[in-house]
Amino acid sequence: MKPILKIENISKYYTKHGTKDRLHVLDQLSFEINEGEIVTLLGSSGCGKSTILNIIAGFEKIEGGAVYLKGEKIQQPSSSIGVVFQNPTLFEWMTVYENIQFGLKYKKIDKKTERESIYEYINLLELKGFENFYPSQLSGGMQQRVAIARVLILSPQILLMDEPFAALDSFRRAKMQLLLQHLAIQLKCTILFITHDLEEAIFLSDQIYILKDLPTQIIQKVNISFERPRRYEDLCGDLEFMNIKSEIFQQLRHE
Numbered sequence: 001m002k003p004i005l006k007i008e009n010i011s012k013y014y015t016k017h018g019t020k021d022r023l024h025v026l027d028q029l030s031f032e033i034n035e036g037e038i039v040t041l042l043g044s045s046g047c048g049k050s051t052i053l054n055i056i057a058g059f060e061k062i063e064g065g066a067v068y069l070k071g072e073k074i075q076q077p078s079s080s081i082g083v084v085f086q087n088p089t090l091f092e093w094m095t096v097y098e099n100i101q102f103g104l105k106y107k108k109i110d111k112k113t114e115r116e117s118i119y120e121y122i123n124l125l126e127l128k129g130f131e132n133f134y135p136s137q138l139s140g141g142m143q144q145r146v147a148i149a150r151v152l153i154l155s156p157q158i159l160l161m162d163e164p165f166a167a168l169d170s171f172r173r174a175k176m177q178l179l180l181q182h183l184a185i186q187l188k189c190t191i192l193f194i195t196h197d198l199e200e201a202i203f204l205s206d207q208i209y210i211l212k213d214l215p216t217q218i219i220q221k222v223n224i225s226f227e228r229p230r231r232y233e234d235l236c237g238d239l240e241f242m243n244i245k246s247e248i249f250q251q252l253r254h255e
């Protein structure tokens with residue numbers, strides 16, 4: 001397994017609003033992500049997960065350390081790094097088709113190839129029939145699928161997802177987890193996933209990094225080796241699944 005992303009000794013402080021106090025969020029944090037794996041950062045709210053993701057995406061500056069994608073230092077946002085947030089940030093005045101098309105403007109491809117590519121992602125994300133709808137006419141889950149399509153069509157080397165399903169009800173959430181697993185297998189994506197949901201983390205991940213509170217540190221790396229495609233029906237009654245869940249729960253409870 002080759003690491004595609006290396007996070008090396010990153011440190012980060014925030015200045016507390018209106019004061020000179022500094023909040024020490026990250027203290028020389030290091031970890032790696034292997035190509036083709038789904039890796040999850042699991043930790044409670046406020047433990048620094050989004051900060052880590054925003055640094056990797058090139059949105060946040062750091063006080064020390066570095067992040068490397070395929071050996072190249074990340075200094076700013078780039079289309080090699082796709083980002084999906086909890087709230088799908090779609091262009092409300094554009095249709096589903098136009099939203100997915102948006103990032104392709106900067107790529108020099110002919111109209112026919114562009115159209116084929118857009119339809120490929122419309123189909124993959126199960127949006128067929130909705131291409132002329134506007135975001136306000138779609139459910140939250142569908143909006144999130146458009147946001148994912150819009151990013152994946154640019155073939156990023158890594159996809160960063162910050163609690164992407166947290167706003168969905170449990171039924172839609174389970175469907176999205178299955179769809180994401182399908183995409184990851186089909187497109188051989190490398191994904192850094194953030195959640196505070198334990199079952200979601202175990203279901204989706206190849207590796208889970210369990211984080212402790214500020215300044216954030218990794219307290220454990222858990223390897224999840226269930227075969228893919230995984231199904232909740234199989235895992236829920238599985239003894240190993242229950243053991244992993246209980247072990248991680250104990251860890252998080254002591255934090």
Ligand SMILES: Nc1ncnc2c1ncn2[C@@H]1O[C@H](COP(=O)(O)OP(=O)(O)O)[C@@H](O)[C@H]1O
Pocket residue numbers: 014015016017023025043044045046047048049050051052
């Ligand atoms: N822009 C900011 N300015 C000051 N403090 C921030 C800022 N962003 C996040 N924080 C603080 O940093 C800590 C980590 O936040 P965050 O990375 O959003 O955690 P998580 O995503 O795990 O909930 C929290 O205490 C939060 O209040």
Ligand SMILES: [Mg+2]
Pocket residue numbers: 049050051162
């Ligand atoms: Mg967050």
